[in-house]
Amino acid sequence: MSQSSPQPNFDIPLGGRYEIISQLGAGGFGQTFLVQDLHLPGHPRCVVKKLLPQKNDTENLEMARRLFDTEAKVLYKLGSHDQIPRLLAHFEQHQEFYLAQEFVEGAPLSKELLEGQPWQQEQVLTLLQDILQILAFVHQQQVIHRDIKPANLIRRRKDDRIVLIDFGAVKQVSTQCVNSDTELTDMTISIGTQGFIPNEQLAGKPRYSSDVYAVGIIGIWALTGIHPKHLKDDPRTGEINWRDRATFASRELIDVLEQMVRYDFRDRYPTAIEALGALRSLPSDMIKSLPPPSPMPQPVLEVIHAERPYLPSTPDLIEVEPELEPTSLWLHNDSTTHTLTIAHATDSIAPTQPMMNGNGSAVQTVAAKVPQKRRFPIWRGLAVLAMGTGAAAAAIFALEPAGLRRAKEQPLNPVQTMASSLIGLFPEQEAIELMRNGNQLREAGQYQDALTAYDKALELRSDLAEAYWGRCSILNALEQPNEALVACNDALAIDPQYAEAIVGKGKALEQQRRYIEALRLYEYATAVNPQLADAWIAQGMALQTLERSAEALTALERGIGLNRESAEAWSARASALWNLRRYNEAIASLDKALQLDPNEPNARALRQKAREDLGR
Structure with a gap:
């Protein structure tokens, strides 16, 4: 053959x-x-x-x-x-x-x-x-x-x-x-x-x-x-x-x-x-x-x-x-x-009949870049990307591998990652890779390098909601709430139901002491994505700030059920339990928070108060 x-x-x-x-x-x-x-x-x-x-x-x-x-x-x-x-x-x-x-291990x-x-x-x-x-x-x-x-x-x-x-x-x-x-x-x-x-x-x-x-x-x-x-x-x-x-x-x-x-x-x-x-x-x-x-x-x-x-x-x-x-x-x-x-044979990779939407009607394909929603259930009738076949200029895609998911296990060199691995990419692809590099750097705490990567990605493609959210997350961490609000609003202009960006906007509002507005955003985020632990935890912490401890405890336990590794969540849960006079549970929650992060400031302060007030 x-x-x-x-x-x-x-x-x-x-x-x-x-x-x-x-x-x-x-x-x-x-x-x-x-x-x-x-x-x-x-x-x-x-x-x-x-x-x-x-x-x-x-x-x-x-x-x-x-x-x-x-x-x-x-x-x-x-x-x-x-x-x-x-x-x-x-x-x-x-x-x-x-x-x-990508190499996938399995059977x-x-x-x-x-x-x-x-x-x-x-x-x-x-x-x-x-x-x-x-x-x-x-x-x-x-x-x-x-x-x-x-x-x-x-x-x-x-x-x-x-x-x-x-x-x-x-x-x-x-x-x-x-x-x-x-x-x-x-x-x-x-x-x-x-x-x-x-x-x-x-x-x-x-x-x-x-x-x-x-x-x-x-x-x-x-x-x-x-x-x-x-x-x-x-x-x-x-x-x-x-x-x-x-x-x-x-x-x-x-x-x-x-x-x-x-x-x-x-x-x-x-x-x-x-x-x-x-x-x-x-x-x-x-x-x-x-x-x-x-x-x-x-x-x-x-x-x-x-x-x-x-x-x-x-x-x-x-x-x-x-x-x-x-x-x-x-x-x-x-x-x-x-x-x-x-x-x-009369067909190529794309079928000859038009793609049908959930209502059974033909969806017109598009031949230009348009902002796309980030998440939505796939059985409700979805928009379709154009995918005609055609001849493209030969190029070597030097894309970063699925090792992106393993990035935390490998030392990062921002200059090497962003310079050597992007040679020969089309602008759209380069933007995606820059955004992924930004995500890596943000998770590693290299905030300035991450912001640079996000900015370069957005120069090439202004429709990357995730890049705007990445900027928002970093700016919140740097306690720059005004700039964080702008970035999260940009993300939400592309995808109004981007739950992570909704939470990010709420955190920026909290830094401005706009707690009620932030709380409403967290409640909306949990409705959009009930599986997002960060939304429940943020909601619980906001409620605790407003001294609504019983409600805070409910939200925090939902969040901890989705992510048991958040020292901040365990610490906030301890505060809520303390206010509810459930001291034994509060101390256990504090110990868990400090086990996850010995330097968690709120947990350390409350644990010291427990020793002084309760003698243990």
Whole structure:
């Protein structure tokens, strides 16, 4: 199929940057390596995937290069979701194409789905919600995954959440070629795995609902313990016969899964957004144990000009993978083999039908940067980012890796971080990376450097609510409430329901002794995001300042229930208990506060008072 790939020299870093530790996998689309990034402090690990064009003549290489750049942009956008590996870099070396992505430790879902071992209904519901929340974000970006299967769903070790990997679109880079006789493009469009792809995808016309079908098949497998290859179709209708195998499942869940896997794509939920909405609309006694829905990440905004590649009407190769462990990136696996079939292909990465909103009407795509809401529930009908395919200038994305989450464990060098890691970025991407650097520096207490990073990010993109909030947080810490108010108001002008910015504004008002106004903001923040511990803690502390100790205690205990590591919260709780004459509980709370932070000033003062007044 594709040209043979020589083994790389493990002694020479890929792209002059990524030192190979080991090979994770190899297959028809390329090879995958575990590497360490020599350009970043601590040499964090990541994964590099090498993609090989089918032919290496000039025409095919140029087409592969354009396609590679476009798909890299798509992966960069998708990586803003916490459950999709972040794209760190993409580059070309010796006419071979490389993607560097976040390294995710975990095991594929295929290790959990075992023949003859059905899951409990509650487990199935949790799994479906986790997958559909990720996929709803993907569909918002007008991207079809095209290879949803258990091997491409990784159970992340650190938190047991599902991570979606191995987007099928990137495999086009390895399989497209130009027909030397007709000078037309032969492009592999239908990519997937037998048992998980519906008929329209086999015909080379994938749709959003093709991904929904695959998720439904996984749900049926989990619910029944029966591998998809053992499920039979009704010869009259083409529908899958499985209801009688789901002995212990509720009728309502069965109905949702049946609509997800309908033979005709027009009878399925059109996107993951509607499928997730149906799941969340199940009877309350069924979904009460589900974890709260994850907030939608702020999308990466970037204009990509809609410039579709030529797609022929002649038959194209369709790559159908048998069920295998991941071709990528995270776990060791054996070499893969592929089966070729023939069909007509007319679609590229974006589907031909318009994206539908929650009301079933078409959403017009946009082709310009616009401020986006930061958070909102994903099943309520959402705005869509434009994501046309197109050719982009080749560039090396020297993006900071997912080691951002591990930043506290590594020494920070602001000059190195902000100078060396941003070379070659587009302005929109550079703004995002500067903001992330600012977040790192703020968390490390390097406030002036953080403010510089935020200011530079906002010069490039003025719609970054998180950067304004970062400024607000720092200015509050520096006891500059007037400037903090301006920054938080800027954040709220972009996203009026940005709970962290609402709390930040409240803290600035408190410094101005405007306690009642601050309290109202904290109450609003807890209504917007009931899971934000800082909002409850700030509300409790404001109430305690106003000597409303009983109410303060209630709010503080909500906050401590969400974050037990806040010495400030334990100290304020102790003050409230002391005022309520619950001295034993107050002393225990003080001891906890001082255990977390021996220098917490209010806790130290009250603890001394307890010794003087109570003798203990």
